[in-house]
Amino acid sequence: MSALQGSGGPRSRLNGERERTIYAGVLGLVRDVGFEALTMDMVSARLRTSKATLYRRWANKAELVAAALSHAQPVSVDTIDSGTLAGDLDELAVRAGGCAAEASSLFSAMTHAMRTHPDLEQAMRRHFIDVQLDAVRTLVARAVRRGEVEQDCPAVPHFAELVVGALVSRHFLTGCDSDPAYLRDYFRSVVLPSLGCPQPGSDWTS
Template identity: 45%
Template sequence: MQVAERKTTSRRSRLTPEREGELYNAVIDLLREVGYEALTMDAVAARTRASKATLYRQWRGKPELVATALRSLKPGTLKEIDTGSLRGDLREMVRCGEHNAERDADLLRGLAHAAHDNPDLQQALRELLIAPELVALDALLTRAVARGEIAAGTPAMHFVPHMMTGAFVARPLIDAAHADDAFLYEYIDAVILPALGADPDVTARLAVT
């Protein structure tokens, strides 16, 4: 996967960050307007006054372009988070993910449905969005183990991504409400930290320091 990521970076290096931003914004706008299935490279090229040859030089095709555009929506990545405590790190995850989360909820639900029927899109999303975040989350939890907040080998560590994703999916279905930061902060304290067996005294002391 690392090799593939290096190749992707190399292909995109010919574009300026500003031009990449224009392309990504156009892709996101088109996704909101017509959905994944109806989005075409021709439409992206026309919207951005770019040639299809340029698009295909930079990205292998629509799945990779869409996944990379989605990544651009995130104001930060998990690997940048290190507050010094597990609770602080999890809350910072929520704060970063809250950026336009309600506005993008329909977009992400539509893409999740499209990925179910499009293996190429599913693979691109996993490679470019999900896998790097899982690696960073594992490092975040490993630091919590090293600080003594949770025990090494705690079974629930493997299920943290599932628990977080479940909160986003379940809140609208059960409460007819967006999973906002206040709800997710409470969810972290009531569900995730207890499931991990986090020592509240250690976590509180680290959060203060």
């Protein structure tokens, strides 16, 4: 996913490696102190980067944090295309479930901050949440085109929320991570039946 560019001036000359270092450092600070206590001064000091360089690239700390989360997103949904919806969901379960603990911890911290910081909520929705929802919608759109799912199925408009909700909400609700086994079972017993799809076999990709 592309990084964000602040609206306050021209794009700074940060190479890819330096950009990745900044993103990793920012997420480390978020884990250490939380979004509320995070400042651009902290980022500048820890990463030995001038604030002028940071502000040329990112308009504020909300944009920077959203960019860091987007860049660190370990699951690239738009690269999943197995040829069937069941296979796509199986692959998503493996990819997303494999990094569930770290993702849940970060997202939980950000969810609280989003409630009290409208700029963060807007940045997260624009550059992270909406991007993920749109990518997941492509999975069911392909299934409709292939004839696996009826176009007028009433569950189709809710597919993305059903899938993404399972990825991010279980830890908050139960304290348990959405690991691959849980996601496979959820996709098999909840998501696919809601779309009128037959449950796959034991290997879940047949």
